[in-house]
Amino acid sequence: MFVTITFPDGSERRYESGVTGAEIAASIGPRLAKAAVAVKLNGVPTDLSRAVTQDGTVEIVTEDSEEGRHVLRHSAAHVMAQAVLDLYEGAKFAIGPPITDGFYYDFQVEHPFTPEDLDRIEARMAAIVAEDQPFERDELSVPEALEVFSDQPFKTEIIESVDEQEGAGGSEVSVYRNHAFVDLCRGPHVPSTKRLKAVKLMRSAGAYWRGDENREQLQRIYGTAWENKAALAAYLERLEEAEKRDHRKLGQELELYSFPSELGSGLAVWHPKGGLLRTIIEDYSRRTHLAHEYEIVATPHVAKADLWQQSGHLDFYAEGMYPGMVLDDSTEYRMKPMNCPFHILIFRSRSRSYRELPLRLFELGTVYRYERSGVIHGLMRARGFTQDDSHIFCEEKDIAAELQNLLDFTLMVLRDFGFTEFEADLSTKDPEKYIGSDELWDKAEDALRLALETADLPYDVAEGEGAFYGPKIDVHVRDAIGRRWQLSTLQVDFAQPENFDLLYATDHNTRERPVMIHRALMGSIERFVGILIEHFAGALPAWLAPIQATIVPVADRHIDYASEVADRLRAESLRIEVDSADDTVGEKIRRAITQKHPAVLVVGDTDIAEGTAGLRLRGEDERRGVKVDEVAATLADMCRLPR
């Protein structure tokens, strides 16, 4: 008996029936055999040891592919659980999946793990790896499995839920054994523990069983695993790089902002350079909105609780709001968590005609949200922040055009700030929880989808993830080190126009309800600054840099000339600083570079004589003796606003 195997390149080979993935890999080449960790049979990931008895396609999964690392990490999670169960008597283990860049496993143990515990566990894992224990697959019936895991309540719960899904009786679960350790698992796994050549435990943390905060809190250990030590080292270096970019650290080093504990958690103060950066961004935002037919409004930070009642916030969002302030004996006020009700009141302040639609009200609106203390993270998740917020009131028939227009505008803005890679999520109707007609939802979803397709934006559909009042698009960007950040959100809203009974007069003088689009492009100015800082590692594009050039006089006698050059450059609207401190030239250059200034000028005797300066642009070599007019032209060009 023979089987015919088709490979990814289309070639075919015949093997004796019962051949294993490992043997197939070996038949192709010894290096492939060595790198193989699993095999995909007809697209299904499978152990290398599994016998192949039917014709089909085979793809060898190697340890240096994403899928291969997935297998490594899954196996590493097993070995970690094995080590923990060896070392901690009575430990219960829950689930341990591979994740991006690593794996974790959740345990219930008497005491939370300390860093020393992690060292012990890592050492035990190394011993298990050295023992070269083979992973063996076994299939058990549900009752058998329940017997094997009788003292493991979490495993029991998983098996029982498998049973429910598959229907009682007859269903099987697979388990993997290595040595005395056995775990419930779909697989596949590496052939043996010795394939785990580069594993490191990273940290421990609390985590709720099944992600439910009402259930047991377990102790999770995170680890990472790679195909070799070099890949592990590269990963750790990447983490370090990300740490260097941390906007909280850079914000302090570059004197942009701080979070004084006296203010309370999640509240930032902006220092002069950060204030300038914000202003540059806000000016850009106002300018571009005005150029795109938005109208700028301004609204207060508090409003009567009645308003939040009418908008539905007190019913649906109360725990995210700061508590009320009762004034004049009876009237309660609340800080605003959103700007929409104010913009709605502006819309409703007089009767509106179809001729004024779409009406686009824009505000850099500061809102306050009482985020749970554990979620606050620098500027990324704060309790007070400013949204570049707009509410667009339009006729139902115009939704599609307006959304397309809006998505183009969004991408233009993000590109202006140096982002080049975009992805989107389209969140659709939750069939359990929504208001408005199906017809309207379908229309809005189609309009959003069309806008995404017209903009040629790759997107995922998040089925049922829309808010109860309408579907939405979230736009994500990729930063310089590949991380994904959600920035813009475009949300169709059927509820608020209803809540506030908004109407406009049509061309037949009938009354219709407008549709509202709720959108923020940068999301929040604070968060946006944080993402920019991390994206550029603090080295902001010249047009955003609070200081665009530093002038370094070589000696005190050159200070006057430095000031003249500074004035000449300031006449070009450049932001210039003269560093006249009593330090060496080298020290001043170093400071300017460390502070990520886009340009450094050095002026000395020869420059005074010739009307020149030494020019050193970020990332380039110095050029001496550049005419000041040329410096001005170069810098003005480099610092030009995107629009």
Add this chain to the structure above:
RNA sequence: GCCGGGGUAGCUCAGUCGGUAGAGCGACGCACUCGUAAUGCGUAGGUCACGGGUUCGAUUCCCGUCUCCGGCUCCA
């Protein structure tokens, strides 16, 4: 909010097995007047997060609060 770990000079950190503390950088002063990533010397600077308890004595041990970090949950 939950679990774990922190909070010592402006910053980064060391230290005190309970007897009120130290470095580097920064700041300030003096000398140097310097040509592309740290000139030298000196000086000042701390209620050891805050409140309470134990103790002859607490920065150190205990409790509480605030706050930060890493996760979990959450992110309309």
